[in-house]
Amino acid sequence: MARAESLRIAHLDSFIAVYHRSSGITHLITAPAPEILATLGEAGMSLAALGERLAQDYELGDLDESALAARLDELVAAGLVSIA
Amino acid sequence: MSDDSQDIMPPEGATRRRALMLGAVGATAIVSIRPALAQTAASVVTCEIPVPDPGRAGSYIAADGTLVPAGTPGAFAPAGKAFKGQDVKAALGGGQLPGTSYDQSRAYTNYIRRLQSGTSGFTCFASLQMPRG
Numbered sequence: 001m002a003r004a005e006s007l008r009i010a011h012l013d014s015f016i017a018v019y020h021r022s023s024g025i026t027h028l029i030t031a032p033a034p035e036i037l038a039t040l041g042e043a044g045m046s047l048a049a050l051g052e053r054l055a056q057d058y059e060l061g062d063l064d065e066s067a068l069a070a071r072l073d074e075l076v077a078a079g080l081v082s083i084a
Numbered sequence: 085m086s087d088d089s090q091d092i093m094p095p096e097g098a099t100r101r102r103a104l105m106l107g108a109v110g111a112t113a114i115v116s117i118r119p120a121l122a123q124t125a126a127s128v129v130t131c132e133i134p135v136p137d138p139g140r141a142g143s144y145i146a147a148d149g150t151l152v153p154a155g156t157p158g159a160f161a162p163a164g165k166a167f168k169g170q171d172v173k174a175a176l177g178g179g180q181l182p183g184t185s186y187d188q189s190r191a192y193t194n195y196i197r198r199l200q201s202g203t204s205g206f207t208c209f210a211s212l213q214m215p216r217g
Contacts, residue, residue: 058104
């Protein structure tokens with residue numbers, strides 16, 4: 001996840017607005033993006049570990065790895081997550 | 085917005101697990117709003133960043149990028165001309181600004197990283213930060 005001090009976060013009912021200071025871009029994110037970002041934290045983790053952790057912390061039903069990978073790809077494309 | 089937590093998740097009182105939908109492969113959970121800055125790759129390549137802002141041309145640049153009075157020991161004189169966006173992008177990625185020594189380049193790039201809206205070169209610098217260039 002991008003460094004905490006580079007983000008300004010505002011909780012707006014069903015959305016969270018994330019202003020990324022260095023790019024000037026505002027991202028409006030909704031579930032499961034905030035949950036993924038909070039779980040990844042600044043240290044990050046593998047896709048498998050992320051899936052396991054989300055399954056532990058939330059009621060996911062059947063974990064769909066391709067859907068989780070798609071959500072991660074969106075976060076990477078938005079610049080909020082980087083691939084190590 | 086005065087009481088916003090800077091945590092990505094709002095605080096929750098309950099400890100039981102709540103449902104979380106990951107969505108379908110084609111769905112999206114993010115909408116991004118970009119400011120009206122440089123829109124094209126050509127603009128990033130040709131935009132320029134003066135070091136320092138012409139309004140502060142008499143100041144020197146300290147190693148940490150702050151502006152200090154001219155002649156301050158350890159600080160560097162202003163760059164002779166503005167740097168091109170592509171050169172700054174390379175320097176921010178670990179390279180060296182053209183025509184500068186290693187320490188001078190570090191001081192100049194630290195100055196550039198501190199640029200704020202309203203200072204000459206900020207728009208160019210912000211454009212370099214765009215995830216898709």
